[in-house]
Every structure is written in C-alpha cells, then in structure tokens.
Amino acid sequence: MTPLSTTMARVSSPGATDDRRRRVLEVAARALAEEGPHALSLRRIAAESGGSTQIVYTLFGGKPGLADALYAEGFRRLGAAMAAALDAAPPPGDPERLIALGRGYRAFALDEPAFFSVMFGRAIPGFTPARATRGVGRSATLGRVVEAAQQCLDAGTLVGADAEQLARTCWVTTHGLASLEVNGMLAAEGRDAFAEAVLRTPLAAHLPPEPGQG
Amino acid sequence: MTPLSTTMARVSSPGATDDRRRRVLEVAARALAEEGPHALSLRRIAAESGGSTQIVYTLFGGKPGLADALYAEGFRRLGAAMAAALDAAPPPGDPERLIALGRGYRAFALDEPAFFSVMFGRAIPGFTPARATRGVGRSATLGRVVEAAQQCLDAGTLVGADAEQLARTCWVTTHGLASLEVNGMLAAEGRDAFAEAVLRTPLAAHLPPEPGQG
DNA sequence: ACGGTGTCATAACGCTGTTATACCTGAGCT
DNA sequence: AGCTCAGGTATAACAGCGTTATGACACCGT
Numbered sequence: 405m406t407p408l409s410t411t412m413a414r415v416s417s418p419g420a421t422d423d424r425r426r427r428v429l430e431v432a433a434r435a436l437a438e439e440g441p442h443a444l445s446l447r448r449i450a451a452e453s454g455g456s457t458q459i460v461y462t463l464f465g466g467k468p469g470l471a472d473a474l475y476a477e478g479f480r481r482l483g484a485a486m487a488a489a490l491d492a493a494p495p496p497g498d499p500e501r502l503i504a505l506g507r508g509y510r511a512f513a514l515d516e517p518a519f520f521s522v523m524f525g526r527a528i529p530g531f532t533p534a535r536a537t538r539g540v541g542r543s544a545t546l547g548r549v550v551e552a553a554q555q556c557l558d559a560g561t562l563v564g565a566d567a568e569q570l571a572r573t574c575w576v577t578t579h580g581l582a583s584l585e586v587n588g589m590l591a592a593e594g595r596d597a598f599a600e601a602v603l604r605t606p607l608a609a610h611l612p613p614e615p616g617q618g
Numbered sequence: 619m620t621p622l623s624t625t626m627a628r629v630s631s632p633g634a635t636d637d638r639r640r641r642v643l644e645v646a647a648r649a650l651a652e653e654g655p656h657a658l659s660l661r662r663i664a665a666e667s668g669g670s671t672q673i674v675y676t677l678f679g680g681k682p683g684l685a686d687a688l689y690a691e692g693f694r695r696l697g698a699a700m701a702a703a704l705d706a707a708p709p710p711g712d713p714e715r716l717i718a719l720g721r722g723y724r725a726f727a728l729d730e731p732a733f734f735s736v737m738f739g740r741a742i743p744g745f746t747p748a749r750a751t752r753g754v755g756r757s758a759t760l761g762r763v764v765e766a767a768q769q770c771l772d773a774g775t776l777v778g779a780d781a782e783q784l785a786r787t788c789w790v791t792t793h794g795l796a797s798l799e800v801n802g803m804l805a806a807e808g809r810d811a812f813a814e815a816v817l818r819t820p821l822a823a824h825l826p827p828e829p830g831q832g
Numbered sequence: 833a834c835g836g837t838g839t840c841a842t843a844a845c846g847c848t849g850t851t852a853t854a855c856c857t858g859a860g861c862t
Numbered sequence: 863a864g865c866t867c868a869g870g871t872a873t874a875a876c877a878g879c880g881t882t883a884t885g886a887c888a889c890c891g892t
Contacts, residue, residue, distance in 0.1 A: 421870095442743045446849065456872050457849085467849065524801050525739025529656045530849095542803050569812065572804070576816050580794020587738050589756050590786070598783065602790050608823040660880060670841050671880085681880065744880095 425463045428453045429473055436474060436518045441527040444470075471522070471531040478519035479541035485512035486548055497559030499607055501552045506578040506603040509545075513582035520586055524579070549574050562610045573606040639677045642667045643687055650688060650732045655741035658684075685736070685745040692733035693755035699726035700762055711773030713821055715766045720792040720817040723759075727796035734800055738793070763788050779824045787820040 431452045435443045446467060450457045464470040489508025493501045513520045521527035523541065533541070549571035556562040562570070581602050584590050590598065645666045649657045660681060664671045678684040703722025707715045727734045735741035737755065747755070763785035770776040776784070795816050798804050804812070 441740065445847080447847085458871060458873090461850080462870060521740040524797060524803075525741065526655065526735040526801075527740040529743060538802060569815070572812065573816055573819055576794040576798060576804075577791050577819065578794070579798055580790040580792070583738060583797050584790055584793055588752060589738075590790075598786065601783070602787055605787055605791070605820055605823070609819070659878080661878080672840060672842090675881080676839060 421463070424453075424455075424459070428455075428459060428463055428470075429477065432470060432474055433477055433519075436522065437516055440518050441522060444474075444528065446470075467528075468531055471528045472534055472537050474519070474528075475522055475531075475533045476537050476541065478516070478523045479544055481516060481519060482509065482512045482523070482541075483544050483548070485509070485515070486545070490548070490552075496552070496555040497561055499556050499561050499611075502549065502556065502574055502607065503600075503603050505549055505552060506574060506581075507599075509578045510582045510585070510599060510603075513586050517586045520582065524583060546571055546575055560612065562607065563612050565610045570606065570610065577606050578603060635677070638667075638669075638673070642669075642673060642677055642684075643691065646684060646688055647691055647733075650736065651730055654732050655736060658688075658742065660684075681742075682745055685742045686748055686751050688733070688736055688742075689745075689747045690751050690755065692730070692737045693758055695730060695733060696723065696726045696737070696755075697758050697762070699723070699729070700759070704762070704766075710766070710769040711775055713770050713775050713825075716763065716770065716788055716821065717814075717817050719763055719766060720788060720795075721813075723789075723792045724796045724799070724813060724817075727800050731800045734796065738797060760785060760789055774826065776821065776824045777826050784820065784824065791816060791820050 428449060432444060432449050435449060435452075444467075446457045446460050449470075450459050453459060460467065460470055464473060486505050486508040489504045489511070490501060493504035518527065522531075526532075550567050553562070553565070553571045553574070554567040557565065557567055557570075581590075581599055585595065585599075642663060646658060646663050649663060649666070658681075660671045660674050663684075664673050667673060674681065674684055678687060700719050700722040703718045703725070704715060707718035732741065736745075740746075764781050767776070767779070767785045767788070768781040771779065771781055771784075795804075795813055799809065799813075
C-alpha cells in the first residue's frame with residue numbers, strides 16, 4: 405500500500421480526500437484560466453486528475469459543485485490581487501489605498517478574464533453560485549474597500565461620506581471599468597490613463613475642501 | 619449573378635428568407651429572455667421555428683452566427699431602452715439626460731438579464747462577438763451618451779470635461795452598477811436610491827462652480 | 833427542357849453532464 | 863478472526879448537445 409497520493413490509494417491518510425479535492429480543483433482552475441470556461445468538461449478534468457468522471461461527483465457533487473468551488477477560488481485570487489495592491493500602497497488613511505484596491509481589482513480582471521467571467525458573467529452554462537458562496541465572495545471583496553474607506557474617513561482625508569456607500573460606489577466604478585475592458589468595449593489606446601482617471605471618480609466629491617498642498 | 623442582395627429564395631416571395639431569419643431569431647430571443655442562455659439549443663429553436671436544425675446553419679451559419687445575431691439584437695433593445703428613457707427626460711443640454719440614459723441602461727439590464735449576460739458576460743459557451751458586431755454595439759451605446767454629454771458641455775451645464783471621456787466614465791459607472799446588480803452582488807434594500815446616487819457620481823466633478831439655485 | 837445551385841430533412845459522429853450498476857477496499861462490530 | 867456494512871471507484875449507458883455528410887427536392891438561368 406503506497407502511503408502517498410501518487411497511485412489511487414484508497415483512503416489511507418485522513419487528509420487524502422482534501423488532497424484529491426485540491427488536485428482536481430487545481431486541474432480545473434488551470435483549464436479554466438488557460439483555455440476558457442468551455443474547456444471545463446468533467447471527463448477531461450477527471451482524466452487529467454487521474455480518475456474517472458465519478459470523482460467530480462464524489463468530491464463536488466457534480467459540475468455545479470465544481471463550478472461553485474471555482475467561483476470561490478476566483479474570489480480568493482481576487483482577494484489576493486487586491487491585497488498585493490495594498491502592499492504597494494501608502495499606509496491606512498490615504499485615499500490612494502482605495503485607488504490601489506481598484507488597480508488590483510482591474511489587474512485581476514485583465515489577468516484572469518475567465519475567472520472574472522465565471523464570477524460576474526454566467527460563463528458556466530447552467531451555473532448560479534450558491535447564496536452562501538456569493539455572500540462570502542461579496543464580503544471578501546467589499547470588506548477590504550469598506551475598511552480602507554473607513555480609515556480615510558477617520559483620518560479626515562475623505563469627508564462627507566458613509567464608508568459602506570462610498571465603498572460600494574468604488575466597487576461599482578471599478579467593476580464597470582474591469583467588465584467593459586474584459587469584454588473589449590474600451591478602446592485599447594489610452595486605456596491605462598483612462599482607468600486611472602475613472603478610479604478617482606468616486607472620490608472627487610469627498611475630498612476635503614481645504615486648498616490642497618501640491 | 620443575382621441582382622438582389624438577398625440569396626435566391628426557395629419559396630415564392632423574395633423576402634421569405636428574411637422572414638424566416640426573423641422568425642428564428644424571434645424564437646431564439648424569446649427562449650433566451652424567458653429561460654436563460656442555457657435554453658438556447660439548435661434543435662429546440664429549429665423545432666419551435668418549424669424546421670430542422672439545418673435551418674440555423676443555412677440562415678446563420680451555425681450557432682456562433684445565431685449568437686452574434688442575438689448579441690446585436692441585445693444592443694438594439696438596449697438602445698431602445700435608452701431612447702425611451704431619453705423621451706422622458708428634459709431637453710438637450712440638461713445633465714439629467716445623462717442620468718436618464720443611465721436609468722435606461724440599468725432598466726434594460728434588470729429587465730433582460732439574459733440578454734445582458736450574452737452581451738457582457740460570455741453567457742453563450744464558445745461565443746465571442748465578431749469585431750464588427752461588437753463595434754456596432756459599442757458605438758450605438760456610447761454614441762448616445764457622447765451626444766448628451768456634448769450637449770451639456772455646449773450648454774455650459776457641465777464644464778471642464780471632454781465629451782468622449784465623460785461619456786465613457788458614465789458608461790463605466792452605469793455598467794458597473796448594472797452588472798453587479800444582475801449578478802446579485804448588491805443588497806436588495808435601498809437599491810434604487812443607491813443606483814440614483816451612483817449614476818450622479820461621474821457628474822460631480824464637472825458641475826459648474828456657481829452657487830446652485832435650488 | 834435541362835444542368836446548377838441552394839435549401840431542406842434525415843441520420844450519423846463525437847462530445848457533454850448525469851445516473852445506474854457492480855466492484856473492491858477499509859473500518860467497525862461480534 | 864471473520865463478517866457486515868458503508869463508501870469511493872470505474873464502467874457503461876442514457877439523453878442531449880453542436881456539427882457535418884448525405885440524398886431529395888424546388889427553383890434559377892441558359
């Protein structure tokens with residue numbers, strides 16, 4: 405009996421199921437990212453994972469379950485992109501952090517358009533995310549923006565806004581930009597400059613009225 | 619060499635092909651609107667149109683062709699929704715017309731989420747719109763906004779902006795709102811009020827500096 | 833009147849997601 | 863220890879999908 409996961413290895417170690425789950429998900433994520441949503445077939449994923457189609461049913465309960473897992477994985481990657489963008493931003497309280505979050509969001513959309521389309525565009529035919537999964541993704545995304553907005557309001561670098569509503573407005577603006585870009589609706593020329601300008605739009609009305617110093 | 623642009627009609631009247639094309643498209647549009655993108659099957663559409671699956675190939679060249687026609691039809695309906703919203707708006711030069719266009723856009727997305735997902739969400743598995751079709755849709759949508767923005771700039775009701783860039787910013791903002799709403803990412807409570815606030819966001823930085831008389 | 837052309841319905845191919853079936857392993861109980 | 867039982871696995875089948883080849887049919891220009 406091989407102690408490792410290389411061969412079929414029944415259920416030797418207690419975490420074996422998680423391992424296989426992770427492996428199948430990894431195969432599916434790569435197929436999605438590299439070849440698009442229509443490359444997600446149970447047979448192919450099962451074969452590349454070294455098993456039969458049944459594996460997707462035992463591990464995920466079917467294709468909708470796998471899609472839900474990919475949906476969650478997409479939000480995980482989006483969160484990572486936003487976190488990475490925050491790392492290169494000024495400390496909390498600076499409105500630039502809101503811009504940075506938008507940049508990270510946009511970068512994710514342009515880097516992973518297939519994931520983005522699964523998350524925000526019905527790219528997997530019959531799939532609608534489970535309420536719970538959608539709520540988690542929503543909170544994970546919006547939460548970071550609310551936090552950054554609240555820090556700006558606390559610091560007085562933004563005024564006259566509610567953190568939640570300001571964050572949602574930022575999300576809407578950033579998402580519209582990313583979505584239209586992913587769908588090829590914005591001209592290629594000057595895209596980046598336009599994006600920078602757009603990301604600043606929601607903040608204009610809430611900058612402190614004092615004369616700026618440079 | 620056929621003197622007319624239409625292909626030669628197997629049936630008596632010369633416009634018969636166009637008629638069938640329209641009929642098939644109508645069946646497909648209804649299936650899409652009422653049951654969603656995954657209800658679009660060649661066999662079903664052909665049967666409901668009173669023919670065989672081949673009809674979609676002779677009239678549209680295959681499913682991508684039919685999808686392209688539905689994509690164009692979606693933009694036609696979006697244009698109609700925006701035009702209808704303009705009819706109920708103040709005369710040209712009033713920034714409220716830009717808000718009205720946004721309302722029409724949002725109303726279309728909420729009324730026809732399946733069309734919206736085909737247009738902006740890769741809802742038909744293998745389908746990417748033809749460059750030309752996408753360009754037409756883009757122009758038809760953005761053009762109305764550019765026109766309204768230019769009228770405001772000419773009238774001085776908006777200042778310090780470029781019509782094209784302002785219009786694109788309005789589109790991005792409105793589209794982000796509509797897209798997140800269609801995908802269930804915005805809480806139901808207070809949706810309409812939030813939408814109204816969001817639609818006004820791009821205009822804030824370009825309102826004339828004079829003290830308002832309201 | 834006749835070949836040519838394009839449309840049509842039928843049938844087949846390979847693919848899809850899903851489900852039923854049988855097998856086989858490992859755990860737990862007697 | 864031997865046995866039963868639950869559960870993961872592979873296989874095969876089913877219905878449906880988009881697509882394509884095939885043959886019959888109606889119209890066109892000659």
